[in-house]
Amino acid sequence: MKTKLTVLCLTICAASPALALDCADGQRAFTHAGGETCIPEQAQRIIGLHDQSVTLTLVELGAPVVGSHGRVDDDGQLYMRSVDLLFGLDFDSGQIGYAGTWDQMDFEAMVAMTPDLIIGREYDMETRDKFEAIAPTVFIADTPTGPMAFPREIADAAGVSDTYEAQLAIYEANLERARFALPHVQGATYSKIQGWDGKLEVYAGYGGLTKVLADLGFARGTVGQRMADRGVVWGEEVSAEILPELEADYLFDTYTIAYGDTLADPASRLNDAVPGWCDFLTACTEGRYIVLPREYATGFSFTQxxxxxxMITTNVATSGAPHG
Structure with missing residues (x-):
């Protein structure tokens, strides 16, 4: 008898959806990096747990954002990186409330915002219990092989997928025009490098910059590709001895508007890391070292x-094609 009951149980379990959620009216099951969560069918009050990646996407797509992670500048002023630059929004306007910094979230302030949905990154799962005690929370994973999956999932959770797809169509049309203007970059190699605190850093991925370069037909240089093959999403500190391996048709670097950088600062930081670095890389000596604002380079908003x-089209067109 016990055996028959066991078989019957296994049969019923096999025929049932695994971990299927029974959500209340007005809610839907949403699968994310943290599992499956019942969220509003159409959220009305959303908190973004990262300004430059989550909140920026929400604002651009017209989602109802009531709060966001933020940062503190050297003068003690609060701001949302890239959100302020691209959309002119700050915490003083009253439209978006301050929810704390990445290492010190303000949970009491978040409760006061009465959100019906919180959207974060996979990284934010370390304190998921505290977020989930406030409102249904979803955690979006960063996928190196499909970078647009991140903003697309944010759009889905927020209920603004139609707007996302419309903006994607505009980007793809602009991309075709850029490809037409830059036929010589098909298969051209690039290295994304950076000097920081006297150290040399190389990047396998750099957010939106990596996507746009790939879309245009560029290919990672040897070091960056090796890192990507190992599953590195962003970058790593490397030895100055590998500088010759960073040779590529184009070099890309970034400066930060929020930190008061000038266009000359990135090259100066590289020189601190590897004195005379430019003389060892043909792309630099021939004028194909291109510096872009980090606020535009790292994110996946369609504005960025x-x-x-x-910016890439203009810089590449004016820098000339590599010899040979």
């Missing part, structure tokens, strides 16, 4: 992607 297309 379209601006990157314009």
């Amino acid at each position: 992607l379209n601006m990157l297309l314009q």
